[in-house]
Amino acid sequence: MPRLIPQPDEMPSSIFRYLVARATVVLVLMAVVAGASILALLQARMDNSILADMHVPRFRSAVHLSMDANAAAALSVRMSTASSQGERRSLLDRLAERHQAMEERIAQMVDSGVDSASVVSIRRLRDGLMDGAVAISAIAQEEITLRAMTVKNPAVQERLEELEQRRRNLILRQQDLSSELSGFVTALASEAGRHFDDQREISGRTALKAVAVVGACALAAMVAVIWMYWGLRRHVVDRILALRAAMLNWHGGAVVVPREGNDEITQMSDTLVDLIATVERRNAELEVMASTDPLTGLTNRRRFAERADEEIRRAQRYDVALTLIVGDVDHFKAVNDGWGHDVGDLALRHVASIWRDQLRDVDLSARIGGEEFVALLPETPLPQAEGVAERIRAAIAATPLSTEGVAVMHLTISLGIAALLPGETLTDLMRRADQAMYRAKHSGRNVVRSAT
Structure with missing residues (x-):
């Protein structure tokens, strides 16, 4: 309290x-x-x-x-x-x-x-x-x-x-x-x-x-300030410096602050302890909010970019495979226009749930905007990633969405795959995967295409 x-x-x-x-x-x-x-x-x-x-x-x-x-x-x-x-x-x-x-x-x-x-x-x-x-x-x-x-x-x-x-x-x-x-x-x-x-x-x-x-x-004012400084040093400044040191040395968790008597500085110390506890709790909440898409519970675009950059550096340093899957729900605008945004949100959560279930714990999945989903598969070559993408596509096509007041809805998704090339950045990899996904769209949708 x-x-x-x-x-x-x-x-x-x-x-x-x-x-x-x-x-x-x-x-x-x-x-x-x-x-x-x-x-x-x-x-x-x-x-x-x-x-x-x-x-x-x-x-x-x-x-x-x-x-x-x-x-x-x-x-x-x-x-x-x-x-x-x-x-x-x-x-x-x-x-x-x-x-x-x-x-x-x-x-x-x-x-x-x-x-x-x-x-x-x-x-x-x-x-x-x-x-x-x-x-x-x-x-x-x-x-x-x-x-x-x-x-x-x-x-x-x-x-x-x-x-x-x-x-x-x-x-x-x-x-x-x-x-x-x-x-x-x-x-x-x-x-x-x-x-x-x-x-x-x-x-x-x-x-x-x-x-x-x-x-x-100014010289006269300086003399007065020095007089005041030395008078305050023992009673106030040294104790505030000790309080500041406690704040600077805080790296999370509990903090020990100096207490002496029951004056204003002691009250500041007690308030600081309470404030730090509150900040710790709020930081944990904000970290979750800042890295999670609130609609689907998947990682959001910002956090995905951070993690993806780390995985790309690791893959290039150790020369291991890394593959990106990009998926876009087919005809999603028709869902929103025909049934409303509430049903559209249900459809996105439905697809996100299936998307997450088809991936490993080590894979990084995210919703990066609208009806577009991505998955980054560490140490996964292109042929194996094609099998994962096909499994995702088939699971979404085979699992209809049924909601109250709405007819059973069959959703499909078009997917593009790109394997990391030497020297590529996340932007390059995303661009090639997007191009493959658009080829899937132009091939009739509900298919998987790989980047060349």
Whole structure:
């Protein structure tokens, strides 16, 4: 029976009062430490806020604007080699997106305090880039149209050469504009970087002061904690460590915990004994639940996989035979649809009972889902396993299921067999057995087929 845990006012007062007195002293000191630390950190936060709100956005916007400008110039060059109207339109759409992104960066720079003359220059260069891109797009469109003409003549060839020359000139102009814009925003980024470094130096000095204040307060708090620690060591910590050692050394079964007097720690020890007994009982129940299919009582899929991996390793280590049987109840969906899931559950229990009875104690049988059953036969070669599978099939076919309110039901099962090959995993073995079972299904059901 679990022991009742007493309320604080019912507990022995020795440890409780000892903790309250020393905790009060430490809490008061910590409140002083927290107040001084908060004041110092608030000043550092204000300096960092100036840094984050003014200089960082300007620097970031300048860097992104330079990247967008370079990307726009690169897209212009790519557009000059577009081989279809679809590719040209796609590149034009991407240029429009870059144009919009650059406008957003410029707006951010305006918000961060960039002067209007610089903004006008940036917009002029940005618009020049976009105008050049549109012109290159028009040239690409005309070139695609001319190249698609089936009849070639000197006039067309001359026009293509003219367009090629215009395109080269525009590309050179795009590169110049991109370089000019990149240089411009690089200068802005450098200026923002200098302001950033200056403000960061101010923030660093403020943070240094804050660290000094916090360090002094932390030192005082540390002294108080050490004082409290040594006071608690003999009365509380040593006994709790002994209790912890008892818990760590517990590997199942009864546990011996230290008892001294009748205070809170002794009550914890008694409660631990009760808890361990409960855990032992629940673990045993959970182990059964976790490894068993609740409907049929066979091993479930998870536990089967664990055991099967062990058997496969053993078979490969000692070079002994290992065979897997996979069975699937025929027309089980018709049973569920025609008679309901309750009857379907009865049918699965019926098949599971026969399945289990036809196997040895050393064989591992399981229901792995739905109407599918498996059996792993250690040290059993394929011919012998075929006989076991045939015996299972014949027993299920010869044993009708009779339930109240339902006509006598004759069930059958299709089975596939696979023998373990060198180097195979459980997944490989299951796949080959499944394939053999599906061949049994396609062969008219109620038969046994072996993997090749």
